[in-house]
Amino acid sequence: MSPNLAYQFLYSMLRIRRIEEGLAKRYAEQEMRCPMHLCIGQEATAVGVGVALSVSDKMYSNHRAHGHYLAKGGSLNAMIAELYGRASGCCGGRGGSMHMIDLDVGFMGATPIVGGTVPLAVGSAWASKLQKKTDVTAIFLGDGCFEEGVVHESLNFAALHHLPVLFVCENNDFSVYTRRIERQPDRPIHQIAAAHGIKTAHGDGNDVELVFNLTNNALEDLRAGNGPWFLEFSTYRWREHCGPDYDDHLQYRTSQEAENVKAVCPIATFERFVLDTQLLSRADIEKMESDIQAEINQSFAFALADHKPTLEDARAYVYA
Amino acid sequence: MLNANTREISYIEAIREALDQSMAQDDRVIVIGEGVPDPKAIFNSTLGLQEKYGKDRVFDMPLSENGVTGTCIGASISGMRPVLIHQRMDFALLSLDQLINNAAKWHYMFNGKSNVPLVIRMIIGRGWGQGPQHSQSLQALFALVPGLKVVMPTTAHDAKGMMVSAIKDNNPVIFLEHRWLHSIIDTVPESMYEVPLDKAKIIHEGSDITIAAFSYMTIEALIATRALLSIMEISVELIDMRSVSPLDSQTVIDSVKKTGRLIVADTAYKTGSIAAELISQVLEGAFESLKEAPIRVCSPDFPTPTAPSMTEGYYPTSGTIADAVLKLLGKDSRANSYQELKLTIARKGMHDIPNREFKGPF
Numbered sequence: 104m105s106p107n108l109a110y111q112f113l114y115s116m117l118r119i120r121r122i123e124e125g126l127a128k129r130y131a132e133q134e135m136r137c138p139m140h141l142c143i144g145q146e147a148t149a150v151g152v153g154v155a156l157s158v159s160d161k162m163y164s165n166h167r168a169h170g171h172y173l174a175k176g177g178s179l180n181a182m183i184a185e186l187y188g189r190a191s192g193c194c195g196g197r198g199g200s201m202h203m204i205d206l207d208v209g210f211m212g213a214t215p216i217v218g219g220t221v222p223l224a225v226g227s228a229w230a231s232k233l234q235k236k237t238d239v240t241a242i243f244l245g246d247g248c249f250e251e252g253v254v255h256e257s258l259n260f261a262a263l264h265h266l267p268v269l270f271v272c273e274n275n276d277f278s279v280y281t282r283r284i285e286r287q288p289d290r291p292i293h294q295i296a297a298a299h300g301i302k303t304a305h306g307d308g309n310d311v312e313l314v315f316n317l318t319n320n321a322l323e324d325l326r327a328g329n330g331p332w333f334l335e336f337s338t339y340r341w342r343e344h345c346g347p348d349y350d351d352h353l354q355y356r357t358s359q360e361a362e363n364v365k366a367v368c369p370i371a372t373f374e375r376f377v378l379d380t381q382l383l384s385r386a387d388i389e390k391m392e393s394d395i396q397a398e399i400n401q402s403f404a405f406a407l408a409d410h411k412p413t414l415e416d417a418r419a420y421v422y423a
Numbered sequence: 424m425l426n427a428n429t430r431e432i433s434y435i436e437a438i439r440e441a442l443d444q445s446m447a448q449d450d451r452v453i454v455i456g457e458g459v460p461d462p463k464a465i466f467n468s469t470l471g472l473q474e475k476y477g478k479d480r481v482f483d484m485p486l487s488e489n490g491v492t493g494t495c496i497g498a499s500i501s502g503m504r505p506v507l508i509h510q511r512m513d514f515a516l517l518s519l520d521q522l523i524n525n526a527a528k529w530h531y532m533f534n535g536k537s538n539v540p541l542v543i544r545m546i547i548g549r550g551w552g553q554g555p556q557h558s559q560s561l562q563a564l565f566a567l568v569p570g571l572k573v574v575m576p577t578t579a580h581d582a583k584g585m586m587v588s589a590i591k592d593n594n595p596v597i598f599l600e601h602r603w604l605h606s607i608i609d610t611v612p613e614s615m616y617e618v619p620l621d622k623a624k625i626i627h628e629g630s631d632i633t634i635a636a637f638s639y640m641t642i643e644a645l646i647a648t649r650a651l652l653s654i655m656e657i658s659v660e661l662i663d664m665r666s667v668s669p670l671d672s673q674t675v676i677d678s679v680k681k682t683g684r685l686i687v688a689d690t691a692y693k694t695g696s697i698a699a700e701l702i703s704q705v706l707e708g709a710f711e712s713l714k715e716a717p718i719r720v721c722s723p724d725f726p727t728p729t730a731p732s733m734t735e736g737y738y739p740t741s742g743t744i745a746d747a748v749l750k751l752l753g754k755d756s757r758a759n760s761y762q763e764l765k766l767t768i769a770r771k772g773m774h775d776i777p778n779r780e781f782k783g784p785f
Contacts, residue, residue, distance in 0.1 A: 161501070163497075193533075193534075194532060194533055194534045195534035197531065197532050197533075197534055198532050198533065198534075202532050202533065204533045204536060204537075206536055206537065211500065211501075211537075212500075212529070212533060212537070214524070214525070214532075216520065216524050216525075219493070219520065219521070219524055219525060220493075220525075221493070222489070222490045222491070222492070222493025222494045222496070222497060222521065223493050223494075223496055223497035223500065223525065224497060225490075225493070225494045225497060226493065226494035226495060226496060226497020226498035226499070226500070226501070227497045227498070227500065227501045228497075229494060229497070229498050229503075230497070230498040230500075230501035230502055230503045231501065233453065233479060233480075233498070233503060234501075234502065234503075252489065252490075253487075253489045253490050253493060253520070253521070255490075256485065256487035256489060256490025256491070257490050257493065257494070259485055259487060259490070260485055260487060260490055260491065260494055263485065419535065420530055420531045420534060420535040421530075421531055421569050421570055422530070422570065422572070422593075422594050423530045423535070423538035423539075423540075423593035423594050
């Protein structure tokens with residue numbers, strides 16, 4: 104691994120973590136008045152995929168989209184402004200946390216109906232194929248998606264037409280408070296894709312380098328016209344399903360389980376790795392932290408200074 | 424100058440021509456649906472398109488109404504202009520999540536940054552035992568969702584022009600075709616032309632009473648209108664609504680200000696119908712002009728049964744409409760020439776096959 108790539112991985116993961124910690128800290132002020140699903144603990148999947156993709160590639164996502172949006176290069180100012188319901192937000196205040204978009208970097212949209220954007224990503228890949236373009240569309244979907252019919256329909260269509268779509272399943276084992284084993288038979292999710300004739304790979308979603316390598320391998324094949332591809336990564340949601348806090352007191356999982364997972368934190372693990380291998384120095388990381396903090400402070404200031412859209416503004420754009 | 428273009432073709436041929444010309448003009452247009460390239464070719468409306476435009480642009484589809492609707496939405500966001508076809512409106516109900524949560528809202532929720540130029544043809548079945556799940560007419564369901572456009576052309580002329588407009592439109596357009604309109608002919612120009620998606624059309628001018636009709640009910644209303652004029656000298660203003668959302672209530676309000684009486688004939692269940700919405704809008708806009716309470720002529724509030732002995736009388740007819748006209752004019756079956764009127768507009772032949780009393784042109 105080059106120092107440059109190591110820097111990119113660590114910087115992107117740390118940036119997502121610090122941004123979301125910043126959101127969590129300010130959420131109680133009740134100025135960000137929208138449901139918010141944090142991806143703290145799941146940064147490596149977003150970054151491993153995001154770094155592998157080109158700007159011309161497209162990405163769709165779901166309700167837990169902050170990491171994906173940022174890893175694809177989405178504007179932080181537009182994101183924070185959106186969470187505060189401001190006019191410069193990526194949706195002009197219409198969407199909030201569950202509706203991220205930045206077309207300049209190919210982040211096509213994220214919405215909160217489970218599985219709802221999966222066929223859209225397939226359609227995006229279909230359009231690319233019809234238009235004879237070489238870009239790939241990536242779609243992030245959680246384990247809960249495999250209880251939705253539309254996801255199976257999408258896998259079928261993508262496989263039928265050999266579309267350049269990369270399905271990335273982040274399997275964090277929970278749908279809100281309900282474990283996968285209570286919702287699905289005990290079988291690997293990637294086997295569902297394999298049953299559709301789709302090529303698959305799977306691995307530890309805490310290992311950013313592995314995510315990156317598996318994604319790159321898939322992208323090469325996708326660009327050669329051999330799609331679709333399906334990747335499944337195991338990961339873990341540290342905080343509550345929706346909101347800024349921890350919710351282990353609800354006892355749907357043991358605090359021991361949550362603590363065990365923190366011991367394999369994707370960021371701390373990678374940080375140890377880059378220091379041990381001397382890819383990066385402590386000074387590099389300290390600089391990274393201060394750069395990130397400066398950017399975050401600037402973005403919050405930008406958002407809070409921006410004006411609030413009105414009910415009159417809400418009438419626009421019902422029709423194109 | 425004489426209009427040289429007097430060619431007459433059927434509604435289904437007009438749809439096929441609109442698809443053909445739109446595909447020839449714009450290579451972003453693709454056509455997909457269950458049975459599109461098969462030997463029956465969606466009642467012949469997609470006949471020959473795959474041969475002409477290739478398998479990359481004309482597809483059959485997996486039996487995945489919701490998934491393929493989402494796929495078409497994704498393709499349209501990325502620059503394509505898909506036409507998705509359901510042989511029955513009932514099948515499209517599987518795609519309500521994608522239609523309502525994504526297609527209708529994408530442009531709005533992302534602040535106008537991207538949009539969904541998508542046409543979805545849905546065919547309303549009727550007759551020959553189509554039954555509870557092959558004959559629903561749920562235009563009001565789609566019309567209540569902001570962001571969707573919903574049209575129901577009646578004539579072959581408008582079917583072609585509105586299909587061309589729908590494909591060029593930058594919004595999702597639900598294009599509803601009543602199966603009993605498919606074989607009715609009309610004068611249809613060979614050249615490509617557009618008909619607006621938001622304007623009703625007065626197809627018979629009159630002064631005594633206004634009938635606003637949707638889709639196939641325009642045919643039944645036209646049969647009644649002509650007979651009422653020739654036999655009873657009752658002058659009906661008949662408006663073909665053509666679109667459901669946006670709903671051109673202004674044309675109806677203007678007519679009611681002249682006639683003072685209103686009947687709305689709809690192909691749907693009565694309660695919660697678009698007929699009810701139209702009457703509400705007319706009451707808000709022309710209450711003082713109304714001499715009588717408006718009447719809805721709709722299907723009853725229960726599903727369509729299958730057995731012919733149960734469907735006889737289920738659907739309102741030209742006779743139902745004529746009776747409503749007489750009622751609003753303070754007349755009834757004791758009126759002069761009533762028997763002649765009823766005899767003239769009575770259906771010949773079985774009630775569960777398309778009405779041949781009017782074959783077109785308009």
